[in-house]
Amino acid sequence: AQRVTQPEKLLSVFKGAPVELKCNYSYSGSPELFWYVQYSRQRLQLLLRHISRESIKGFTADLNKGETSFHLKKPFAQEEDSAMYYCALRAGGNTPLVFGKGTRLSVIA
Amino acid sequence: KAGVTQTPRYLIKTRGQQVTLSCSPISGHRSVSWYQQTPGQGLQFLFEYFSETQRNKGNFPGRFSGRQFSNSRSEMNVSTLELGDSALYLCASRIGGPTSNEQFFGPGTRLTVL
DSSP: OOEEEOOOSEEEEETTSOEEEOOEEEOSSOOEEEEEEEOTTSOOEEEEETTTOOOBTTBEEOOBTTTTBOOEEESSOOGGGOEEEEEEEESSTTSOOEEOOOEEEEEEO | OOOOEEEOSEEEEOTTOOEEEEEEOOTTOOEEEEEEEETTTEEEEEEEEETTEEEEEOSOOTTEEEEEOTTSOEEEEEOSOOGGGOEEEEEEEEOOSTTOOOOEEOOOEEEEEO
16 A cells, blocks of 8 residues: 655744755555645645656655655745645556645744 | 535534535546545545546545536535544545546535534
């Protein structure tokens, strides 16, 4: 079975500091990895997917198959980045998303 | 395009009752998935419907059931409610094919069981 682990429940950083939200997964095949974000009082929305290899709101994430990780990074945190972040995995096209338990990012001014 | 909508937004029920939640997907999306979100467990997958058929099912008891209509709207039902069923229930839709991997989430229905 697939599993997604986000080791930190809460991550607090100062504004302007680098951010790294950790995500590790267990799956023997080639997964699709995603980062979803939930801002206060807003719905869950897609932030990044590994196949796009794009930067959204300054965030990037690289799939490391050797370490089975998909960490989310941003060089300079902003207050508006404060939110709940979920890493998710899909094993194949028609399989469900499996989510980690989430990390709450708090950016302190 | 209108986003995923869920009704009602809030529900309060008592133990033993049953409840039905509704989800309207984005127009053109044929896949609807349901998740239970709690502070302790995060998002847990309940089931997915595609073209009126249950395509995937999570590890929840049979008290949790769902269905999908021909217009892709979906309902989920929880019978014999327990206190532990209190949660935010999220619905998500996507186009549904094997390469349509982006899911769009609704605002959720917050269920409180007293």
